[in-house]
Amino acid sequence: MSQKYTVVSLFSGAGGMDLGLYMEGGFEFLTANDVLLPPAHTYAENFGHKIVSAGEFNGEIGGQHPVYIVGDVSSVDFSRISGSADVVVGGPPCQDFSIVRGPEKERMGIKVKRGKLYAHFVRALMYLQPKVFVFENVPGLLSANNGTAFETIIEDFSHLNLRWSEIKEIVGNSIQKTAENYEILFAEVVDSSELGVPQKRKRLIIVGAREDVLPRDHIQKAWLRSDVKNILSGSDSLFKKYPLTPLEVFEGKPLSELQNEYREVMEEYRDVAATVRTEKAEKWVRSVWENLTFNAVEDYLFVNGAARPDYRELEAAFEAHGELLEELGYMGAKIEGMNFPDRTNEVSREKEDVLQRLRMIPPDENHEFVRGTQWEVEGRGMSLIYRRIHPLKPSYTVVAYGGGGTWGYHYRRNRGKLTNRERARLQTFPDTFLFKGTSSEVRAQIGEAVPPLLGKKIARAVKLILEADQSSG
Structure with a gap:
């Protein structure tokens, strides 16, 4: 397939999720973003992005791609992204959801407080209106605030137009455009080890598609939803019963x-x-x-x-x-004794x-x-x-x-x-992926990343949805 789908990445870190999309192929990266500089250096080293500040991007750099924007997501002007984004991916830091809360009396709707970083993810959807988005986070989000947080997030995505009036008060944005709503095709906790990652790492994955992108036929839509679930849940995967092990990835x-x-x-x-x-x-x-x-x-x-x-x-x-x-x-490639330019195996x-x-x-x-x-x-x-x-x-x-x-x-x-390189193998980073920063900074980049192999499975599911796109016909 020669077509390249465009991607905007938020809360990108060192690029575990993005690397998975790259490994799957067929994706072109416009922008990435994180508040920290060390992961930006790692990302730029491996993806070739130019590192810019949010101020530079909002000014004279706006419209240039690919760039890695260093700065709080709240300061990024998404209108400066040139062209359309087919996909938006990101996972706001989990601690942000400690403030996604609402008293029981508010559960029926008047107003639910949301985490600010999450609200800016929604702002990106409003501006960019991608065909597909991928939202990832910790499994605890399902039960946070007695389930209110998760319920609110799903409703926000599904009724974006309706909910924007509440959310824009949090992000301080007066955008007045009308947006398509998103249909949630997958919203479950995924265990990475069941997809081939030699590590028990559970993540909540939410995949939504713009309503006009999806097949109009209910049966076709049901098949698409089923195919996405099969890919992300590993229902047909031998790794579910027979997982890959640390001994194998360390010994090669x-x-x-x-x-x-x-x-x-x-x-x-x-x-x-x-x-x-x-x-x-x-x-x-x-x-x-x-x-x-x-x-x-x-x-x-x-x-x-x-x-x-x-x-x-x-x-x-x-x-x-x-x-x-x-x-x-x-x-x-037995890991013991191997030397890397980034000194991650010391x-x-x-x-x-x-x-x-x-x-x-x-x-x-x-x-x-x-x-x-x-x-x-x-x-x-x-x-x-x-x-x-x-x-x-x-x-x-x-x-x-x-x-x-x-x-x-x-x-x-x-x-x-x-070693950090052993940690990287447990996360399924290829040995060719080189890290920038001090040992503790690299450890953080590895530990905060989405396993690239999980990212690749997500990419496969996203591609399946985009290939069924009805809006371009």
Whole structure:
């Protein structure tokens, strides 16, 4: 397909979502935007955008593309974007929704307070009136304010004209144009691991299409909605049952070829429970250690709850793992010892007491494993503290910030923190994607990103909608 669909990206960060669209192909990027400069440098390095301030864009730079606008979204004049935008994508920072609230007496409608950043996302839709938009956020948005926040957002998108009079009071904008309403085709929480990302990362994805873009025939529209859901929910995906693992993306091989590497990792922990001797350690021996066979495939099925597999299906799944490793550029590229121009694979030094503690914590366990011992550390109720990833299970969510044991820790016993490049692989950033900034800035860029592979699935769904566009005929 030679046609390129134009994209305006908001709250872009380092460009995880946008990279997914780029990987899918068929999209042309007009503008990106973020309030921070370090991710802008990363984005510009990889996408070739010119970095401009909001003031420059609103002035003499307006109409030039592609540009990355650094500044608060509230200061961006969307009328300066030349041409039409087929797609608007973005995810306002989740903390913005702590102020999307309304007392119960207001639930029936008079006025609901909305987060300002979210309101500016709506302002972009009013100005640009894209054919499709993609809104992503944290799953907690579904239950925020007893569901009022999510309900309000869906209603805003579905009745844009009607709701704009309320929203423009928040954004301080007097735009008087009439807009098409959007039909919501998908609004669900997606688990990235079910789509091939080696990480349990759940995101709320809302996809809306302008009403005049959609098929007028109800049956065709229903089929389109079903196809979008199949792509984004992974209903036909083998990864739903047989997820890609950290061991595979770090070693650069499908699991069926990693028997020796897996056994070596787990044998390192043979004496750990006897050394720690806590109740938690004794329970781990009974529930985990004694059930291990040290066969990579059998233990993979055990830890992922995939009992009694169809072995032809399993073989197809490992083929899919290999194809994905090839697609991401990881195949045959073992991460250990690799050097990158951005120095993202440098192993950080750890304090000796931290390393001693970590040697007593096996994969998929955390600081609770050593509670009551000489290696104990504070952190009750916080599962992330000194938690090791498991070689055979999708990683827990890669986070952007935090010290005190929240860095994310390698499954090998002699390793501590994950490197930024290891985090990037768990997020499915290709090794060719280079980051700009200090180590902590790069960690934040990786942790805040939409996994590019999830972005690619979203792009596929968006393309399906655009190809069904009725408005251009």
